[in-house]
Every structure is written in structure tokens, then in C-alpha cells.
Amino acid sequence: MLLTFKGRPVLPGNVTGVAVVSHGGFNTYASFFESIHGPSDEAICADSGNGDLFGRDLADKVICVPSSTGSTSGGAVWQRLIEMGNAPRAMLFSKAIDSLAAGGLIVADLWTGRRIVVVDRLGDAFLETVVHGDAITIGDDGGVVIRRTGA
């Protein structure tokens, strides 16, 4: 089964990946707190307040969230993850991107030369539809296709 959504490409790109989903706000600093200290293939979510993501590996995934929350210290995390090799492939926001996430992801993009694809304004229906493990295809026009494995 294929489900299609359209958002706004903030940092456009064509990429595919596996979805991990948070229905609550994504606390960037708390989530990646333990993933920024050295090169790693993993980025295990350390935010014990996020029941959807706590303990899941976020590296190389397509992270689907409503918006980001938490400390303004979280801005530098994205740049570090790219340098460490354990960044997600894409961030998909159901709401308009917030200043904390926008700033951090754009700085990381322009100052490392390596991109985490970002699409926002995908709508509540997107977050109500996507589940962990869905195969996601993102287009540089902000189109997002969910391919439900086994459906």
C-alpha cells in the first residue's frame, strides 16, 4: 500500500529510509545527548520522556515528529551527528518547523556540506498514518510516500 503526502521542502533532497515516529515533541538535546561524544554507527534515543523513541536507534532513519522542543543547546547537535556519522537521513515535521530545529539543521547543512533532508508542514494526517518501520521515499519537491511493509 502506498500513501502520499505533500509538505514544504526546507532542505530538499531525494532520499529513502525507514521511519521512526514520535507523536510528542522531539527533544533534540535529550534524544541525542549520548550520541554526540564520538564516532558511532548508532544514535540510541536517550530521552526517557519520549515513550515512542526512547531506546530506538535514530541513526540513518527518517525521523517523523510534530515539532522539536527542549534546550536551545540542541542547536549544535545536528552538526556534530553529521561529523560523527550517526545522523538521521531525514527529518519530517507534521507542523511548521520551529526556530530551534530550523536553525540547527540549516547550520549543519551549510557548514558541513552534508545534508539531512528536511520537510515540514506535512499535516496531522501524516503523523497519524506513519508508523515505525514504514519505508519512506522523499522527493525534492516535498513529496513523501509511505510504503507499508506487508500491507
Added chain:
Amino acid sequence: MSPDAAHAANIRLTPEEEDVLAGSEGPVLQRVMRTVVQYGEALGAERLVDISGDGHLVIAYAIPGIAPSLEMLEELVAAGLRTKYPFTLDPRPPLDYDNWALDAQQVAVLDGMYRDQARYEDLLLQLGARDADAYTCRPFLEEVGNTPKSGDILAWSESACVVYANSVLGARTNRNGAIMDLLCNVAGKVPLSGLLDDGARRATWRIDVKTADLPLPQLLGAAIGRRVLADVPLVSGLERFLSADLDAPTRDYLNEMGTACATAGAVGLFHVEGITPEAVAQGMDILAADHRTYVIDEDVLADLSASYPVLWRDRDARPEKCYLGCPHISLEQIEWWARSISAALSEQGQARIKVPTTLCAAPQTLARLGADGSAMRDLEAAGVMLSAGCPMQLFDNDLAAGSAIITNSTKLRTYTNARFFPDRRIVEILVGGDI
């Protein structure tokens, strides 16, 4: 045209901004401007506006992943760039080890984590840090002197400072993240969006405080933040207790309440009926027509306090340490702790407190405290240690995990395993040694 260029073309730039974006001032400032322009586009800004006052940045710690890399700062410095106005920063890490009762293992770990701190601070000075004592999360205290004027356009970070600058001082700043805060201040520009806009400053919540007495600011703020998240609240009912002329106790109260609001939610601006400048100027017109209402009474605050989990390894342990001053506290607040601890010790016939305690304040506040004399003498005699550092950074490693640490700070409680107690209860615990 690349997709990024098409994306950035939607924002309206001045000829001067266009020139910088085209590289007229060199490739590094070109990249800085491109970053700020793209930030504005992502936030839906129609244009950039000039920053009109000193900055405050969250990036005080030389830890990759929290701060910009040294290479990035060196690139900015090598290009001869610095911020348009000087800036202050969050408190230094707790490298004044004698004031934190640390063991050798903790000292070794902190030495390793912060091995680049001196070089990092030198680069920040070259980029516009105000001076070597520019490190505090209370930059707006009189003795520190980074006090924005009403209407100032800023690009601040540190959620506790953002919410105070917006709410109590009437300045305008969004919650900018680390690194973007620095780059906006280097460009001297910030996107006109969010809390810089009049429309986003109207209250979409009315918080009706119905307690019989003035509630603890750290608890009230947490209750508000949890409910409104990133929205703007108008708080009613505090005018029964606080001074309309924003005197020092009122400013201290609103600083603690705002920090807790920003920590428990993502509040960047609050109004207090009859007290904060925009609430005074606009009266109840500051409330959006479709606002929601939330009543806070003693039961709400008691339920909130009871909901805080105990994250100590041994929940029945005697407290090992106490950290006060997150956010940094004022001279008047330090004097309250000195009086209260001295009186409690005297009542018990004791000379010193039983829990190693560090109290944190701005370097300039501690200098004033030393000059004034008596409160400093009382605290030192009681065994209280004083620091201009930040206790949060003691938890950036596993060495403090699970330790029996107590605090009066909602922020410290939220981000660490420290256990929250009200101020007066803390005094009792410090003197008695157990809970």
C-alpha cells in the same frame, strides 16, 4: 538556479544584504548571511531586521555537539568577523573544582571534557564576548549590565534568558539555537518572525492563579509550561502579591517562574496582569479572543510536586550534595539564603550545614557579595560554597548519575536526576542532614 537558491529567493532582502549574500564582504560572511537568510525562509519571514542590542548566547561549553567546533570559530576569526554588538554567555562549566566537592575521578573526567575550554573562550573574546567575566544566565542583572531596552530586536538563546528578555524587559527575541545565535549576531540581522512580530505576542492562554498565598515560582512556572507548551500565557492573580513597579523581589520571582515555564514547556514569552510591560500597556486586550483558560490552585501545585519521580539510585539515601542557583541568583536571593541558613543553624546550636552545598551566581554578583561582607561571611562560616559556574554541566557525564543530589531548581530537576524541594525545606535538610 539550485533548489536552495530558489528557496532563499522568497525572502525580501535589502540591496546591502543582497551584496553580502553575493560575496561582497568575503566568502565567510557570505556563508553566514546565507545561513541567516535560509533560517528566515524556513521560519516564513518576509525580511530580515537589524539587531539593536547586545547578544546573549548559550554556547559557553567547549564540548562538540553542544558548542560550535573550534574549526568553525577559527574560520570566523580568521575572516576578521565579530558580532555587531558585544555578547554575554551562559555560565562557565564547573571547573572551579574546590567549590563543588568533586572527587578525583570527576575532576579527571571534567579535565578531559573541557580540555579546549581556554582556547574556546579566547576565540569567543575575539568574536565579541564582552569580557572574561561575561558568563552568567542572569545577564540582565544591574551589576552584569546586559539589560535590553523595551523594543530591542535581539537574537538570544538560552531559554531562561529569552523568556525574561521578552516578558519582563519587553525586548523581542525568538528562542534561537546554539550556533545560529552567534551567526545572527555576526550578521547583525535576524529574521522578522515569531516573537519579533506583534501578532505572536498576544496571549492565547489565561492562567488564573487562585492560591491563597504567593506560590513557589519554580512550581508555578512548571505548571504553566506543562499546560501551554510553546504558547503565550497571560498570568492573572499574581498582582495580589507582586509589586507593579517590578521591584527586585518581583524581578527575581518572574525570573524563576519564567525559567521553569521555559523548561517545562517551550515558553518564550509570558505576560503578568498589571505587572509586565506589555500587559500593563495593553490591559486585557492582550488576550486573543479565542484564548483558553487554566486555573491553578494549591491542589494543582501539590499534584505536580507529587508527580516528580525520585531518580536517585537509593531513594531513601541521605542527600550527598545540594545545588542552588539554577538559574543564577541575585544578591538579594543570596542574602535570603545566608539569613535563613544562619537562623536555622543558630536554632539548632550548630555551626555548619551537613550537606555539601554550592550556590551559583554571576561573577559580578559574587564580587558585590564579597564587597558587602556579612552575607559572604555567614555563608562561608556555614560551609556553603559559592561558584559562578553551572551545575548542569556536572551531569554531562555519567559520574553524577543516580547520586542523591537535591535542588530548588525546576530546570536542574528536569534535565538531571536531582530531586526538587522548596527553598524552606532545603534549609531544613541542609541543617538536619536528612530528608
